[in-house]
Amino acid sequence: MEMPLHYLSNALVLAGIFFLFASALGVLRFPDTLSRLHALAKADNVALGCIVLGLMIRQPNALLALKLVLIWSVTQISSAASGFKLAQQIRARALREQRPGGESAP
Amino acid sequence: MNAGTLMDLILPLGLVVLAEIILRQRRAAEAVAQFMVFGLLMAVAWVRVDAPDLALTEAAIGSGVTGALLLAALRRIGPHREPTRPLPSPARLPVYTATLLLGGALSWALIELWSDPVSLTAAVDARLAESGSSNPVAAVILNFRAYDTFLEIGVLLLSALAVYTLAGSRGRRSLEEPGPVFQFYLSRLAPLFAIVALYLVWIGSRRPGGAFPAGALLSGVGVLVLLGASPWPLGLHRKVVRYLLVAGFGVFLFAGLWGGRYGAMLTLPPEQAKAWKLLIELACMLSIGFSFTVLFACCAGWLGDESGEGT
Amino acid sequence: MTPPPFLVELPVAVPMVLAVVWLLLPRRFARFLARPGALTAAVAVLPCLHWVWRHGPIRQPLGGWMAPLGIDLYLDGLSAFLMLFHACAGAAISFSAAGYFPGSDAADRQRTDLFWPLFFLVWGGLNSLVLSLDLFNLFVTLELIGIGGVGLILIRGDAGATRAAMEYLLQALVGGMLFLLGAALMYSRTATMDLHLIAEMLTPDPVLNIGLALILAGLMVKAALFPMHFWLPPAHANAAAPVSAVLSGLVVTAAYVVALRLWYAGFHQLAPMMLPPILSVLGCLGIVWGGAMALRQDRLKRLLAYSTVSQMGYLFLVFALASEALPGQGWVWAGAVYMAVSHGLAKAGAFLAAGRLQTAYGSDRLSALAGAASTHPLAVMMLALSGLHLMGLPPGAGFAGKWILLMAAMAKDQWGIAAFILLGGLISAGYTVRAVEACLRPAESPIETAPVRAPMFPILILVLAPFVIGILLEEAGVLLSIGAPVDFSEFPMPGGLR
Amino acid sequence: MNPQLVYALAGAWICAIGLRGFMGEVDTFRRILGANLLGSGIFLVLVAVARRAPDGPPDPVPHAMVLTGIVVSVSGTALLLALLARLHEEHREEGEGNE
Structure with missing residues (x-):
């Protein structure tokens, strides 16, 4: 019974790392700020979710697992709030500038 | 490997x-x-x-x-x-030589030092029981070298006061009205951070924690409140501002003077040590959190003096 | 005879209690705390002085933990003498500052009132700096004084005060960090931060040399020795007069005293052969450079700031002159302390006098001060008297210090250093005469001057104090010899030491 | 050569880079970053030195010193940044004033 759980947690952590890599790639490659913000918020949360799940399997007792979930939920809330505020600022700046090209400064 | x-x-x-x-x-x-x-x-x-x-x-x-x-x-x-413009090239020579000299001398000295590790671990463990806390770092900070921590809280108080002499900057609050999401976030997480900060102070004497990380957490809450709420009144003429700023240093000084009766300043008798240290850490947490919030407000230019004309 | 429980910590605790009480009091009562508070802080030193004079040095373990684990305060002749200096200068500056910062409207009053908590905390820090024996504790205290000094500079400073304060803080921070790096190396070799314990374990080994070099580099930045002095003139010239008096008189001297205490605690065996000559060369360059720049200044406070740089150059000469060869070289050490204290007192008095002239005439430009001698004779006389101490003319303590350094230089036939000492005296005579002559020139048209509310007697006390020390030189020598790390067998002054 | 020596050497070179940043840069903002790096380097050296003993708990005294050092260096940095920001505001006002 021990080994399959071991492999499962390794697999989950690896998946998390892959998502992290994907989000980093997204931030570098996407053209404008809003889509980069999108990549950052979405992929990071999924990655952290996978890693937390993978680690929870390894925890000796339930309290540590609960703390990991708490970490993940606080990150989830704060990235949502900061993502919203960032988007608000970017949109406000884009409206202010109203350049014909509409290209918002990063 | x-x-x-x-x-x-x-x-x-x-x-x-x-x-x-x-x-x-x-x-x-x-x-x-x-x-x-x-x-x-x-x-x-x-x-x-x-x-x-x-x-x-x-x-x-x-x-x-x-x-x-x-x-x-x-x-x-x-x-x-x-x-x-970067430094003209002739001026860079002494800078680079000084850098390499420092790096090389330090590395050589450290390699030289590594052979015989001397430390105070034994001395601290020997007297740990009398200090009233099982976490050795907390014992060193609030008992053995309490005078350093006392002066360091004084340094923080001084920089907060010094910032008020700079106040009166006409920083314009150009932030938009905080949206509902931010209000939701603020109202949920601020109490959570406060609870975690109190937990850090409480666990400080047994496991890693203590007043400094707890104070930093509180300053995070302070920064969030500054970002979210309308201009927060931080003028030094307000009583609550002054009391919060001086809380850590004042309680530490009082504890030091109270300890003076047992022979030397800052002596915490073993039986009362735990209670005194908790009180000192709580006061320091409040002061550190509030001082960093004031320092953030001044760096952001929102520390206008509201004695009459606000920012 | 065990000392009373709270004796050593009193001069440190009283100013800090005053700062806390100032912050807790409602605004309208806080202003009445200034003068009585300064007096209590000054009087708090007398019991220590009395105890040291009768019973010798005390080593007070703070918190009851002994040296390697805890921090010790060490009250000896030198620290009692310097705390007396801090008390006298601090009280005089407080009485003068109370009149200097009237602060008319509410906003201005709220900021100038901040002078008092900052000043009391710096005062407590200075007393702690002189008492402490722990390297890391010295680092934290130096930072306390540095950041307090920056806060003081910003209180009603002139236009360039913000930039000067920033440069001062940058240098103070990095100087402190170099000091901490040196202390870390010392700790990693000897597992203690206590000066006397390190001194006992001192075997000349290269790691401790590097540590000492870093500590001295940090202290040289903070004491504004020649190559690292560029932050000092703008900072001291742009601050308000009482603040410049605190910075130039007390803070710079305290950084020097830490270097002196380190050197004589036994670290001089550690120093590599070429360190003392480097220090003396830098000292001589500092004397000439500071003096030459002072001669060229057109503003009085800037002239006094450069004079501080020049005088600090003098003080660093003592490291080259204090070596084992000299029999009973305690008096060289005492000579340096006399010079440091007399410079601190005279410079504080000079800055306060310059402040009076600046408020009266609206600017401290020498060309604008013509006719000052007729309208403000006392202030100009104070300026002249403090210049006299800088020159080192008898019977002041400045003269005693310079005379001792001169004789030590000749005894070790360091003729170069002796020549520079005399040259420095000539240069300081030059810029003092230049400043006083500018005030003596008759004004073309009678200028109405603004009323000056700061009292005159504090400046009188500050300028006359070095004379008092000069007269009581033997008692001062006996006081300094208590618990001193050097022997005083051949005190060269007439009558020597009983 | 136990692993902690690598951290100590890294700390030494971070100090060197921080000092170069402080002395070598002209822009004050970079100099403040350099001073902070110098501080972090010193703290890394101090804590790595505390961990020299291969076994047993690390030496708590340097840890306490670094805790104090971090708060001192951050309060110094905060005051520096407030001064720098205020300086730029004064220049901008002068700029607007005498244009």
Whole structure:
């Protein structure tokens, strides 16, 4: 019974790392700020979710697992709030500038 | 070559390279972002070197508060600051020689030092029972070298007071009205951070924690409230502001004078030590949190003196 | 005879209690705390002085933990003498500052009132700096004084005060960090931060040399020795007069005293052969450079700031002159302390006098001060008297210090250093005469001057104090010899030491 | 050569880079970052030195010193940044004033 759980947690952590890599790639490659913000918020949360799940399997007792979930939920809330505020600022700046090209400064 | 030693090679090398990259950044905003990453990597380094207390404090203060201060000041300086013209080449020679000299001499001295590790671990463990806390670092901070911590809280109080002499800056609050999402976030997380801060202070005497990371957490709450709420009244003529600022230093001084009766200043008799230290840590947490909030407000230019004409 | 429980910590605790009480009091009562508070802080030193004079040095372990683990305060002749200096200068500056910062409207009053908590905390820090024996504790105290000094500079400073304060803080921070790096190396070799314990374990080994070099580099930045002094003139010239008096008189001297205490605690065996000559060369260059720049200044406060740089150059000569060869070289050590204290007192008095002239005439430009001698004769006389101490003319303590350094230089036939000492005296005579002559020139048209509310007697006390020390030189020598790390067998003054 | 020496050497070179940043840069903002790096380097050296003993708990005294050092260096940095921001505001006002 021990080994399959071991492999499962390794697999989950690896998946998390892959998502992290994907989000980093997204931030570098996407053209404008809003889509980069999108990549950052979405992929990071999924990655952290996978890693937390993978680690929870390894925890000796339930309290540590609960703390990991708490970490993940606080990150989830704060990235949502900061993502919203960032988007608000970017949109406000884009409206202010109203350049014909509409290209918002990063 | 297991993963641990591999990481112990990559992390220090990464820190050194990142330090050089930070200074070579063309735009200041990128330099600040990388400086915050540097702070977090440093926190990981503290964990690898068996210093959990420092990891907490470095992550909370080193990258959190310092990052917030850098960003706040940057907003007023202009984030796209190019470095002004670099030093003329003849002036760079002494700088580079001094740098290499310092780096080389330090590395050589450290290699020389590594052979015989001398430390005070035994001396601290011997007297740990009398100090009223089982976490050795908390014992050293609040008992054996309490005078250092007392003066350091004085340094923080001084920098907060010094910032008020700078006040009266007409920083314009150009932030839009905080949206409902931010209000929701603020109303849920601020109490959570406060509870975690209190937990850190409470657990401080047994496991890594203590007043400094807790204070930094509180300053995070303060910064959030500053970002969210309308201009917060921080004028020094308000009684609550003055009391919060001086709480840590005042309680520490009072405890020191109270201890003076037992022979020397800052003597905490073993039976009362635990109670006194909890009181001191709570007061220091409040003072550290509030002082960093005031420092953030001044860097952001919101510390106008509301004695009549506000910002 | 065990000392009373709270004796050593009193001069540190009283100013800090005053700062806390100032912050807790409602605004309208806080202003009445200034003068009585300064007096209590000054009087708090007398019991220590009395105890040291009768019973000798005390080593007070703070918190009851002994040296390697805890931090010790060490009350000896030198620290009692310097705390007396801090008390006298601090009280005089407080009485003068109470009149200097009237602060008319509310906003201005709120900021100038901040002078008092900052000043009391810096005062407590200075007393702690002189008492402490722990390297890391010295680092934290130096930072406390540095950041307090920056806060003081910003209180009603002139236009360039913000930039000067920033440069001062940058240098103070990095100087402190170099000091901490040196202390870290010392700790990693000897597992203690206590000066006397390190001194006992001192085997000349290269790691401790590097540590000492870093510590001295940090202290040289903070004491504004020649190559690292560029932050000092703008900072001291742009601050308000009482603040410049605190910075130039007390803070710079305290950083020097830490270097003196380190050197004589036994670290001089550690120093590599070429360190003392480097320090003396830098000292001589500092004397000439500071003096030459002072001669060229057109503003009085800037002239006095450069004079501080020049005088600090003098003080660093003592490291080259104090070597084992000299029999009973305690008096060289005492000579340096006399010079440091007389410079601190005279410079504080000079800055306060310059402040009076600046408020009266609206600017401290020498060309604008013509006719000052007729309208403000006492202030100009104070300026002249303090210049006299800088020159080192008898019977002041400045003269005693310079005379001792001169004789030590000749005894070790360091003729170069002796020549520079005399040259420095000539240069300081030059810029003093230049400043006083500018005030003596008759004004073309009678200028109405603004009323000056700061009292005159504090400046009188500050300028006359070095004379008092000069007269009581033997008692001062006996006081300094208590618990001193050097022997005083051949005190060269007439009558020597009983 | 146990792993902690690598951290100590890294700390030494971060100090060197921080000092170069402080002395070598002209822009004050970079100099403040350099001073902070110098501080972090010193703290890394101090804590790595505390971990020299191969076994047993690390030496708590340098840990306490670094905790104090971090708060001192951050309060110094905060005051520096407030001064720098204020300086830029004064220049901008002068700029607007005499244009």
